[in-house]
Each structure stands twice: as structure tokens, then as C-alpha cells.
Amino acid sequence: xxxxxxxxxxxxxxxxxxxxxxxxxxxxxxxxxxxxxxxxxxxxxxxxxxxxxxxxxxxxxxxxxxxxxxxxxxxxxxxxxxxxxxxxxxxxxxxxxxxxxxxxxxxxxxxxxxxxxxxxxxxxxxxxxxxxxxxxxxxxxxxxxxxxxxxxxxxxxxxx
Numbered sequence: 002x003x004x005x006x007x008x009x010x011x012x013x014x015x016x017x018x019x020x021x022x023x024x025x026x027x028x029x030x031x032x033x034x035x036x037x038x039x040x041x042x043x044x045x046x047x048x049x050x051x052x053x054x055x056x057x058x059x060x061x062x063x064x065x066x067x068x069x070x071x072x073x074x075x076x077x078x079x080x081x082x083x084x085x086x087x088x089x090x091x092x093x094x095x096x097x098x099x100x101x102x103x104x105x106x107x108x109x110x111x112x113x114x115x116x117x118x119x120x121x122x123x124x125x126x127x128x129x130x131x132x133x134x135x136x137x138x139x140x141x142x143x144x145x146x147x148x149x150x151x152x153x154x155x156x157x158x159x160x161x
Contacts, residue, residue: 042155042157043152043155045156045157046149046150046152046155046156046157047150049149049156050146050147050149050150050156051150053146054146054147054150057143057146060140060143061143061144064076064095064135064140064143065095067131067134067135068095068096068129068131068132068135070131071129071130071131071132072096072099072100072129072131072132073100074096074099074100075096075100076095076096077093077094077095077096077144078093078094078095078096078097078098079091079092079093079094080092084153084154090148090151090153091148091153092145092148092153092154093144093145093147093148094141094142094144094145095132095135095140095141095143095144096132096141097128097129097131097132097133097135097136097141098125098127098128098129098132099127099128099129
């Protein structure tokens, strides 16, 4: 048996992060998880992500063309994320912002709607037109199927 750890906390979505963390009472309850469940979960991740990647390949091509026609620059956006066991991996998404958007961060920081390290702008001017459509339909998330196939992420469970 392998022990799995679950952390629970009060709902903090509506409070500023620092305040919510300071007020939260964390409970860490470890319980054994049968190894067969972990193997079955990984097998499900591999089969489903592979099938979806093949089935959605034509859509990937159309999205890539749309991004290239809408905005110069790479089709994919990636950044380093921390996964299970603290292991870093490259997290992929279709690029929805103009190339070099990170260089404009200071120019739009006054529009940030969140406190702390999180950054969110409604109608972000750095998002290209086709990127806005991709975000509304959550199609920018599809390359994460590659992360699932590689074992960096899972179809079931928390996101990094």
C-alpha cells in the first residue's frame, strides 16, 4: 500500500490569499491507497489522453493556424510548474496573448483585479482576438493532454 495525503481547508475563494491562509486550519489526513488504484488511474490517463490527442489532432491544426494568422509568434505557451512530489515540469497551453506580452506586464499592472502574486485582468489588452475565443471555449487548455500523457499531470485530481 502507498499512503496518499489529503489536505482540507475552509473555503477561501472569496478572501484575500494572505488573510485566508493565516485564518485557515489545515488538516492532513493520510490514508492508504491500494497500488492497483494508482496503476489503473495512470492507465486511464494514458489511454484517454492518447485517444483525445489523436481524435483532436485536426482541431489542434486549426487552432495553430488561427493563432498564426491572428498573431505572430509561437503557437504554444509554456511555463514551469510544480507537480507531484515537488517535481518541476513544462506546462503547455495554446498561446492566447500577443508575443512578448510578459514585457508589457508593468504597463497593465494597474488593471490587475487581484491582490498578491496572482494577476488577472478582465478584457486583458494583451490577449489577441483568436486567443479570446480560445479562452472562452477553454480550448487553450488542450495541449495539457500532452502533459497528462507524459505523466506530469492527471485527468483526475488537482491542477498544478
